[in-house]
Amino acid sequence: MSFLTISALRKSFGANTVVKEFDLGVQKGEFISLLGPSGCGKTTVLRMVAGFETPSAGRIHIDGQDVTALRPNQRNIGMVFQAYALFPNLSVAENVAFGLRAARVPKPQIAARVAEMLELIGLPDLGGRYPFQLSGGQQQRIALARALAVQPRVLLLDEPLSALDAKIRVSLRTEIREIQRRLGITTIFVTHDQEEALSMSDRVVVMNGGIAEQVGAPFEIYNQPATRFVAGFVGTLNTLQATVADAQTGTLSLDGQHVRLGRALKVPAGSAVSVALRPEAVRLGRAEGLDVVLKARIDEVNFLGSVIRIRADMGVGKVSLDTFNRADAPPPPVGSEAEVSFAARDAIVLDH
Amino acid sequence: MTRRFPILPTLIVLAGAAYFLVPLYAAFQFSLQMKRGELSFEAYRSVFESSTFLSTLTFSTVASAAAIFFGAVLVVPTAYWVRLKLPKLRPVVEFLSLLPLIIPPVVLVFGHIRLFGSNSILPLTMSSWGTNILLVIGYVVLSMPYMFRAVDNGMASIDIATLTEAAESLGASRLRTIIDVIFPNVRSAIVSGAFLTFSISLGEFVLASLLNRPAFGPYMVQLGQDYAYQPAALAIMSFALTWILMALMQMAATRKPGQRLFRPSRSLAASKSQ
Secondary structure, eight states: OOEEEEEEEEEEETTEEEEEEEEEEEEEOOOEEOOTTTTTSSHHHHHHHHTOOOEEEEEHHHHHHHEEEEEGGSSSEEEEEETOOTTSSSSHHHHHHHHHHHTOOOOHHHHHHHHHHHTTTTTTTOOOOOOOGHHHHHHHHHHHHHHHHTTOSSEEOOOOOTSSHHHHHHHHHHHHHHHHHHHHHHEEEEEEEEHHHHHHOOOOEEEEEEEEEEEEHHHHHHHSSHHHHHHHSSSSSSSEEEEOOOOOOTTTETTTTTEESSSSSSTTTTTTTEEEEGOOOOOOOHHHTTTTTEEEEEEEEEOOEEEEEEEEOOOSSSEEEEEEBBBOOOOOOOOOOEEEOOOOOOOEEEEE | OOOOOOOOHHHHHHHHHHHHHHHHHHHHHHOOOHHHHHSSSSSHHHHHHHHHHHHHHHHHHHHHHHHHHHHHHHHHHHHHHHHHOOOOGHHHHHHHHHHHHOOOOOHHHHHHHHSSSTTTOOGGGGGGHHHHHHHHHHHHHHHHHHHHHHHHHHHHTTTHHHHHHHHHTTTHHHHHHHHIHHHHHHHHHHHHHHHHHHHHHTTTTHHHHHHHHHOOHHHHHHHHHSSSSHHHHHHHHHHHHHHHHHHHHHHHHOTTOOOOOOOOOHHHHHHHOO
């Protein structure tokens, strides 16, 4: 039995249905990300779990209790907002103490808990400061401490890193995950940043158009995308056009070559399919183990430092591929002809 | 590189300043000339000595304070609720709050007198406390454009919706949210609204005069008809009062959280805590 269960959740604003038949079970202590483009309904799902929106249909259970009809202040959840939402009139310590005061916790216990929380987020000396005196990263850590102080059953994070600059974003990512692991708190994290979702989560829910397209571990989502949308949204994807030569043996015809995938296909022979390849699966030139070799023209070379990103046109589709920089091997000139190779088993066949 | 001294702008500023300062100075000087052949504060002394001055000033101060209180109690929850739940209605409410600037006070007060006159169900004008209530209500209405605007702007500068949600997710009730989060964060806005209300209603003439209340406005007008030097003294004093209020408003508006309006001395803070 899951700790947090969302079943057949639906939300409509007038004629516009934002969330359709959304189901999700979250284990105790699990870190789950809702990942999707803006308008996919991820924030609405989170806000319904928090109680800020009332579902049009469906139920939400936390720890066996049906919370669907409860007001936000009765749910015992912790929420961190994109815009920090610290109370500007209260000091850092008073902000962290807010939930405890609302719960009428005795004063000495509040003080101890506040100190413990500030210690946890690594800002033990900032209790007397006010939010306007803090940097964005500090404010968001205080917001996290404030949400955690009341020992919520579930921690909800609504794009908490989006307002921060790149460096802080990456370091806070690690820090949040660390704290979450240490406390073992069940967490739902909403983001449109696939890198955040993949790097932080136990499981990722990829959402599109109000439904969950795929739920799985980051490794699974990235390497075995279930739908075309997931494949395209998570990571960079190269698509090539191919036709099925033999469905039984999993053989495709790609630019006149037979490519054996080694697994059976569900589509009949002769039908057109898209073959997707991750940039890291494609190599410039030939290499051992890469059994498919195609001719290509170099369209674009982007030197990024340690990595060189090359776009090549293979006739059956354009691919983007990454090579590591090597001082003794300059990148190929734009417009030159080259060979591009990949392993047939790395190809992902997308259903039409 | 030295910049050239901006001659023309300086001249314009000086001319503008003279437009205000010369009459002010003239009034001030005139107010000092009550005693023939010498400069003295005789006119001021004479004003302060009058018991009517003190009683009308007290009356108007109390009436203004009441108007501030009821205005804030009416406007803060309204502005909060409109911003939070009925954002589409905001232009309508804003327009309503501006009506007192369009409709002259004399219309308002005649409306009051007709509605609450001797032959109405609620004959408020028949007793002095009833008329006082009408006066305060009138002041609340007159100050509405300033109060609503100040509070609404105050709420616009903080993210009311998210702060409310943050408080609720932490287990706070609606009332606690309003008292602990919303009110303190718009306090400086309320204070500036309050000072504006005060400066409008303290010297207000039309309402007070037509409702026949012993207020400061009618007293000033009366004094102007009867005496020569005292009205000038009174004018200077009310200017000074307005400026003090403006300064206080500025301080309240620019105050940072956790900072006191005045830094209390250590001994004062200590004696207070005892």
